Amino acid sequence: GENVEQHPSTLSVQEGDSAVIKCTYSDSASNYFPWYKQELGKGPQLIIDIRSNVGEKKDQRIAVTLNKTAKHFSLHITETQPEDSAVYFCAVLAAGNKLTFGGGTRVLVKP
Amino acid sequence: NAGVTQTPKFRVLKTGQSMTLLCAQDMNHEYMYWYRQDPGMGLRLIHYSVGEGTTAKGEVPDGYNVSRLKKQNFLLGLESAAPSQTSVYFCASTDWETQYFGPGTRLLVL
Numbered sequence: 001g002e003n004v005e006q007h008p009s010t011l012s013v014q015e016g017d018s019a020v021i022k023c024t025y026s027d028s029a030s031n032y033f034p035w036y037k038q039e040l041g042k043g044p045q046l047i048i049d050i051r052s053n054v055g056e057k058k059d060q061r062i063a064v065t066l067n068k069t070a071k072h073f074s075l076h077i078t079e080t081q082p083e084d085s086a087v088y089f090c091a092v093l094a095a096g097n098k099l100t101f102g103g104g105t106r107v108l109v110k111p
Numbered sequence: 112n113a114g115v116t117q118t119p120k121f122r123v124l125k126t127g128q129s130m131t132l133l134c135a136q137d138m139n140h141e142y143m144y145w146y147r148q149d150p151g152m153g154l155r156l157i158h159y160s161v162g163e164g165t166t167a168k169g170e171v172p173d174g175y176n177v178s179r180l181k182k183q184n185f186l187l188g189l190e191s192a193a194p195s196q197t198s199v200y201f202c203a204s205t206d207w208e209t210q211y212f213g214p215g216t217r218l219l220v221l
Contacts, residue, residue, distance in 0.1 A: 001170075006153075009151070032208050034208075034209065034210075036212075041215075042214060042215070043115075043201050043212035043213050043214050043215050044154070044201070044212045045212070046209055046210075046211075049208075049209065089153060089154065093208060096159075096161075096167075097142055097161070097205070097207070097208070098144075098156060098159060098169070099144075099156075099210060100156075101153040101154045101155075102153055103151065103152065103153045104151075104153050
């Protein structure tokens with residue numbers, strides 16, 4: 001089955017700096033890559049996604065890049081703010097319309 | 112439009128007791144999923160359904176059963192709870208790719 005690895009597991013940044021989280025996957029047939037943000041005590045919420053026919057996608061301060069050849073994709077958060085503090089999960093859509101999740105990255109933005 | 116709702120929000124069980132977790136969605140989605148989330152392990156798929164009346168096993172199905180008698184509801188059952196089933200359980204639904212998650216059920220098995 002699909003295997004997704006996510007790094008780093010924790011990330012501490014100063015407010016205003018950028019944060020980058022990387023994920024690698026194993027199944028070259030995968031073609032949908034969402035990122036979820038989970039705040040304390042809540043369920044994961046989709047923040048951005050990318051499909052395999054696109055190399056980069058931006059939405060205000062967040063962006064995702066995809067390298068299908070190398071089988072990795074990354075989340076970039078610019079001008080970080082305290083409300084960006086949360087756990088972020090990457091995921092890959094596998095056969096049978098099932099998502100396989102990375103282990104998560106706990107991001108702490110220090111004011 | 113409430114999205115995905117889960118009941119209960121929190122439950123404490125004794126080893127060997129049974130319970131059912133309810134997930135409901137009002138988006139007319141075909142696909143529904145049950146995940147468990149443990150510290151440092153991300154989300155792992157327990158069971159899922161591709162439509163009313165269907166169920167299938169995910170990555171960690173042992174000790175759980177599910178039913179999808181109505182399109183909008185997906186039930187997760189624990190017949191004989193074990194301490195290893197202490198976790199946070201999330202339900203999700205989708206019409207194709209993007210999954211929408213409920214707020215979770217925190218379960219403690221003593």
